[in-house]
Amino acid sequence: MDGETDESPEEQLAKQHRKEKKDLQAKIQSMKNAMTDEIAKLEADLNQKHEEELSLLNSTGDTKVNISVLNGVENLQMDDGEKEDVTQGRVTKAQKRREKKAAQEKERESRIAEAEVLNLQGVRHQEGLMLAQKLALQQLQIKEISSDGHCMYRAIEDQLPEIVMSVKDLRSRTAEHMRSHADDFLPFLTKPNTGDMYTREEFEHYCSEVEHTAAWGGQLELQALTQVLRLPIEVIQANSSAIKIGEEFDSDPITLVYMRHAYGLGEHYNSVERLKEPANAEDS
Structure with a gap:
């Protein structure tokens, strides 16, 4: 039919998405191969280099050994206690x-x-x-x-569209909201040793740490922040579906990346930005 296609727009878009996924996987594999x-x-x-240096050292017939050539430095001299000869047929203690x-x-x-090489196959890399x-x-x-310790708040600060709010402000507003809506948060805070729910005093201490320290933020703080900012928040993870909080707000979400294996301490939040084309990408 003169070049027309019977595919629906949805089918065409799905085909494009499959091609883009395939191209990305090929690019990632190429990067892994190049690094290996x-x-x-x-x-x-x-x-x-080491074999050549040892071969040169062992093959010398001089009674005095100058090892400056091996290290790329001229006239390197040994200390008086190290001036032991390497003679033909005898390996000295210094050489050993x-x-x-x-x-x-x-x-x-x-x-x-x-x-x-193992790190390329490790959990952090994957x-x-x-x-x-x-x-x-x-x-x-x-x-x-x-x-x-402030990574979650810094990632949110990085993406606030037109709201000027520092990490300190975000922590303060989060703690303030949690205090004023204690019944929404207290049931989810329990003591790790006993499983008992926090007392009001313990809850106040928790909120104080949210406000004044570098205590890590989690889902409770994110729930408070959606209400404070009146914005939805989406958290993307590697091995599970994205978590969406504050979907009642009709705005573009703040997108966070949650990483379990980013650093030695484990959990970490990153921000996101628009995908950049490779610097050497050819024009299509």
Whole structure:
């Protein structure tokens, strides 16, 4: 029919989405392969360098050994106590110490390279890849937020459209709302050792920490913040569906990225920004 298609707009959009997902997965795999190849090359180059240095040291026939060439520094002299000759057919204690040190350094570099390769397959790396795929479907990418205990509030501050409110203000308003709506929050706060619900005094202490310290924020604080800001909040996670809070508000949501394995301490919130095209991307 003169080039027309029988596909509905929904089918065409679904096809486009499948292609974009496939292209993104191919790009991510290419990045992983490139990183693995680079790590392997660095390790191979270092191993070759160490072997060449040891070969040069062992093959010298001079009665005095100058090791400056090995280190790229001219006229490196040993201390008086280290002036032991390396003669033909005899390995001195000084040479043995140098060889042992070189072997230990080679082993250390090898362990570092192996750790980097394992990290590519580790939970933190996999979590990052899954989040990148989910965000790319919304034309978004992660915007890093410092890990200082205020990350959730900083991520929200980063996305407030036209509201000028600092992290201190957000914490203060959150605590104020929780205090004035204690019945909405107290049932969800229990003591970890006994499971008993917080007393009013313990709840006030909790709110005081929200307001005045770098205590981490969670779902209770997010529920309070949706009411304070009159905005919906969406939390995207790697291994589960997005959490949406404050859907009663008809506005574009603030989008947070929740990461379980981002840092040594574990949980962390990041902000988001519009997806940027690669710098070397060719015009289509």
